[in-house]
Amino acid sequence: xxxxxxxxxxxxxxxxxxxxxxxxxxxxxxxxxxxxxxxxxxxxxxxxxxxxxxxxxxxxxxxxxxxxxxxxxxxxxxxxxxxxxxxxxxxxxxxxxxxxxxxxxxxxxxxxxxxxxxxxxxxxxxxxxxxxxxxxxxxxxxxxxxxxxxxxxxxxxxxxxxxxxxxxxxxxxxxxxxxxxxxxxxxxxxxxxxxxxxxxxxxxxxxxxxxxxxxxxxxxxxxxxxxxxxxxxxxxxxxxxxxxxxxxxxxxxxxxxxxxxxxxxxxxxxxxxxxx
Numbered sequence: 001x002x003x004x005x006x007x008x009x010x011x012x013x014x015x016x017x018x019x020x021x022x023x024x025x026x027x028x029x030x031x032x033x034x035x036x037x038x039x040x041x042x043x044x045x046x047x048x049x050x051x052x053x054x055x056x057x058x059x060x061x062x063x064x065x066x067x068x069x070x071x072x073x074x075x076x077x078x079x080x081x082x083x084x085x086x087x088x089x090x091x092x093x094x095x096x097x098x099x100x101x102x103x104x105x106x107x108x109x110x111x112x113x114x115x116x117x118x119x120x121x122x123x124x125x126x127x128x129x130x131x132x133x134x135x136x137x138x139x140x141x142x143x144x145x146x147x148x149x150x151x152x153x154x155x156x157x158x159x160x161x162x163x164x165x166x167x168x169x170x171x172x173x174x175x176x177x178x179x180x181x182x183x184x185x186x187x188x189x190x191x192x193x194x195x196x197x198x199x200x201x202x203x204x205x206x207x208x209x210x211x212x213x214x215x216x217x218x219x220x221x222x223x224x225x226x227x228x229x230x231x232x233x234x235x236x237x238x239x240x241x242x243x244x245x246x247x248x249x250x251x252x253x254x255x256x257x258x259x260x261x262x263x264x265x266x267x268x269x270x271x272x273x274x275x276x
Contacts, residue, residue, distance in 0.1 A: 002064065003104050007031035009039070009050060009058035018055040019153065020112040021124045021274065024063075024105070024131030027077040031060030034128065037260075043271055044264040052271050057115075061108055063101060069093055078134040079163075094163050095196050098137050103200070105138040106147050113148075124153045124274060129227055129259065132160025132218075136235065137196075139214070140242075143185055144192035145200070146207035151214040154273055155243075158266075159220050159259050161231035164195065165238050172241040180244040185209040188242065212243045217273040219249040219266055221258035247273070 007030075011017050025034035035058065039048045050058065066077045069090070079097025109123060116122050127135040139155050142148040162168070171187055178184070185207060193202065216239055220232030229250065236248045249269055251262040261267060 004031070004062040004064070006062065006108060007035050007060040009035060009060070011057055012050065012054035016055040017057050017115065019053070019122045019124070019274075020057045020059060020116065021053075022059045022061065022105070022108060022112065022126070022135075024061055024078065024127030024135050025076075026127075026129030026131050027068075027081070028075050029128075030076050031062040034131075035060045041261065041263045041267055043267045049267065049271060049274075053274060056274070057112070059108060059112065061105065066097055078130050081130060081133075081163075088166055091164065095198070098134065098163060099196055099198055099200070101134050102138040102141040105134065106142060106145075109138070109142070109148060118149075120148050120150045121153050124156060126154075126156035126158075126217075127160065128158045129160050132157030132235075133163055136160075136162055136239070139211075140188055141192055141196075143209075143211050144189035144197075144207070145202075148211055149208060151211050154215045154217060156217045156270065156273060157235070158218075158261050159224050159227050159232065160218075160235065161227055162235035162238055164191075165231075165234050167191070167195070168238050169234075169241075172238070177241060179241055180209065180212040182209040184212060184242055213245075214243060215273075215276075216243055216246040217249075217269070218246065219251065219261060219269065221252060221254045221260070221262070222250045223252045223254075223258035225257050226259045 042048055063076050063078045065074045068075050069080055078101040080093040112123050113120050125135050218236050220229045222229045240246045254260045254262040
């Protein structure tokens with residue numbers, strides 16, 4: 001089954017496209033629904049994000065329907081996550097979905113770069129919950145395959161986690177590991193091709209570790225009942241071993257019982273990150 005077409009929110013004024021933000025929804029949602037929820041929230045000035053960034057194009061991909069082993073049902077999901085109380089349980093179920101989804105996201109990234117004359121630094125990638133997990137792995141896949149030349153404008157994630165975090169922690173635990181280095185890029189590449197890539201072949205394209213200078217912003221509700229904040233903290237710790245800059249914010253009292261971005265402060269933080 002193919003992926004549905006992404007939901008696009010165009011820049012306010014024609015012929016003003018300067019940046020693109022690609023954001024992935026959580027499990028059980030879709031691109032249009034995620035866009036509607038995100039844009040119904042406001043910054044402290046009472047504006048939604050598109051109003052604050054009128055030259056930005058917003059792309060909301062939708063996953064295809066996928067079988068969920070734990071719940072024994074089809075649902076719109078980027079991959080089959082068996083458990084969030086123990087993300088190491090039955091991890092093999094995740095691999096096919098992560099591989100298919102990150103390749104789809106990388107295709108979208110390349111399409112958006114063509115619209116911006118190859119300026120990957122004007123593209124932001126991120127997601128909510130399982131969308132955050134998938135966007136991080138799309139970034140790591142880009143690091144491994146060389147499909148992104150140069151750094152992105154930023155990587156951002158909300159109330160999510162990092163699949164295979166424990167294995168990556170062990171891989172990157174050496175005392176001489178330097179975030180952003182070619183050594184890190186090589187280790188990430190090896191892990192991706194050994195564990196997730198399947199039949200994806202190595203690219204002939206040279207891989208530049210400058211992508212690891214992409215800034216990262218993560219936020220998570222400490223009262224989130226669906227994705228424990230400890231998983232977000234773990235994702236942050238792993239990414240701090242990989243990239244040069246990771247900003248982390250915790251909050252309480254967001255809508256959705258804490259499984260959402262805190263309004264308005266969280267949206268102020270997102271806006272600041274996208275502007276910078």
